[in-house]
Amino acid sequence: MPDQRTWVGQIPNKDMALAAPKRKQRRAKDLYLLVLLAGVGGLVFYGMRENLRDGRLTRGKSALLTFEQVSAEGRKTIPGKGFERQLFWRIGGDELGFDLAQWDSYLRSGAQYLAIPLTESKDVTLAIDHVWERGPKTHTLLAREPGRRHSGAILVVHDGAVAGSIFFLDENRHFQLRSAGPGRVTIREADPSDQRLDCGIVSNRNDRVPISGPVVPLVVGYDAAARTSAGGVAGIEAMILASVDGLNLALKNSEVEMSMRLVATVEAAGLEELEQWRSRQEGTMGVWVTGNRRVPASTEVLLACRLADMGAPKHGMIHHWGHFMGAGHAADDVGQWEGEAHAWRFRSPTGVRLSTIMAQEASWGPRILWFSDPQLSFQGVPIGRSQGVQGRTRTADPALQQRHAADPEWSAANATVLRALTKS
Numbered sequence: 001m002p003d004q005r006t007w008v009g010q011i012p013n014k015d016m017a018l019a020a021p022k023r024k025q026r027r028a029k030d031l032y033l034l035v036l037l038a039g040v041g042g043l044v045f046y047g048m049r050e051n052l053r054d055g056r057l058t059r060g061k062s063a064l065l066t067f068e069q070v071s072a073e074g075r076k077t078i079p080g081k082g083f084e085r086q087l088f089w090r091i092g093g094d095e096l097g098f099d100l101a102q103w104d105s106y107l108r109s110g111a112q113y114l115a116i117p118l119t120e121s122k123d124v125t126l127a128i129d130h131v132w133e134r135g136p137k138t139h140t141l142l143a144r145e146p147g148r149r150h151s152g153a154i155l156v157v158h159d160g161a162v163a164g165s166i167f168f169l170d171e172n173r174h175f176q177l178r179s180a181g182p183g184r185v186t187i188r189e190a191d192p193s194d195q196r197l198d199c200g201i202v203s204n205r206n207d208r209v210p211i212s213g214p215v216v217p218l219v220v221g222y223d224a225a226a227r228t229s230a231g232g233v234a235g236i237e238a239m240i241l242a243s244v245d246g247l248n249l250a251l252k253n254s255e256v257e258m259s260m261r262l263v264a265t266v267e268a269a270g271l272e273e274l275e276q277w278r279s280r281q282e283g284t285m286g287v288w289v290t291g292n293r294r295v296p297a298s299t300e301v302l303l304a305c306r307l308a309d310m311g312a313p314k315h316g317m318i319h320h321w322g323h324f325m326g327a328g329h330a331a332d333d334v335g336q337w338e339g340e341a342h343a344w345r346f347r348s349p350t351g352v353r354l355s356t357i358m359a360q361e362a363s364w365g366p367r368i369l370w371f372s373d374p375q376l377s378f379q380g381v382p383i384g385r386s387q388g389v390q391g392r393t394r395t396a397d398p399a400l401q402q403r404h405a406a407d408p409e410w411s412a413a414n415a416t417v418l419r420a421l422t423k424s
């Protein structure tokens with residue numbers, strides 16, 4: 001069985017996460033963490049109201065889809081088991097066929113492996129580590145390429161639509177999947193040099209975001225342009241689910257005891273209409289996804305994101321959410337964000353240049369689904385700098401080394417800011 005620690009999404013295996021002596025100072029909380037994971041492990045697993053008709057989901061007025069919480073992880077995989085049928089095949093160009101009729105059989109089979117053609121000449125066989133389930137028609141798969149230390153995938157299969165990302169951080173290659181209608185998928189390789197996000201769209205409003213506990217309810221609205229680009233209603237919902245689960249994964253990885261609970265998606269004509277949907281449920285946070293190039297200014301409780309920025313390598317919704325909660329860019333990033341703590345750029349043990357989710361320097365390396373914190377490590381490398389360790393930097397970035405030398409009190413701990421929110 002492949003070593004699960006090779007997967008870049010490391011944390012969701014709770015046994016492994018607890019076994020790894022990652023903390024330096026917070027060991028006293030390990031028992032609490034164990035209880036938390038065992039007792040409310042379902043916080044990130046949500047159920048969807050089973051409004052099924054003819055095997056497809058049905059939606060109410062304005063395409064409102066609601067989700068409810070479930071208490072268990074989805075289907076278990078049988079290590080090493082493959083599937084006899086081909087689920088994805090190349091149609092031509094950047095389009096794949098997806099055998100929706102075989103999908104339920106695949107889930108029931110317990111197969112760990114799933115083959116997907118990436119390009120004309122390259123297929124990948126993914127090993128599924130976890131399946132998060134929101135009812136019979138909605139599954140999120142967390143996967144990686146076996147034996148490949150810097151690979152990962154988040155795939156959502158939802159009501160016939162497929163969306164998500166497959167990424168190889170060591171090569172800085174990122175493939176995005178979008179629905180092209182039932183049984184059809186578009187797969188495109190993202191431009192790895194294009195990782196800059198327009199971060200002027202939200203302001204630091206962490207004092208106004210309605211956080212009242214470890215589970216933050218979300219209503220995600222989208223416009224017609226986003227729905228069209230995403231391949232339809234199920235397609236945009238699948239893309240939203242992939243981003244929400246990516247955010248939840250980043251929070252788990254970063255040991256932030258908070259999770260986002262998607263309570264509804266809704267097509268709305270604009271921010272005002274989304275705000276009306278959101279305000280019906282007190283304490284709900286709103287996220288606006290637009291297919292347009294320009295993102296409208298957000299209101300106090302709405303966070304906005306362009307559809308094109310949502311998957312790897314940009315992870316736009318997760319990054320913007322971090323700003324919304326008070327997390328900033330790395331200290332010397334171009335276009336520095338005035339957050340309360342800094343992101344981090346570093347090299348993996350094998351020399352791969354990587355960035356935590358809030359870093360914003362396209363020429364350095366791709367983002368990982370971690371918030372910076374010197375108490376945490378990614379493949380053995382701390383992903384932040386401890387305060388007051390003057391002259392002992394842990395980064396290969398010369399600019400960051402200079403920064404450390406000039407300011408010993410400077411720190412990198414986006415995750416600390418997020419943890420503090422759950423305590424307030």
Ligand SMILES: [Zn+2]
Nearest residue numbers: 197199337360
């Ligand atoms: Zn930013």
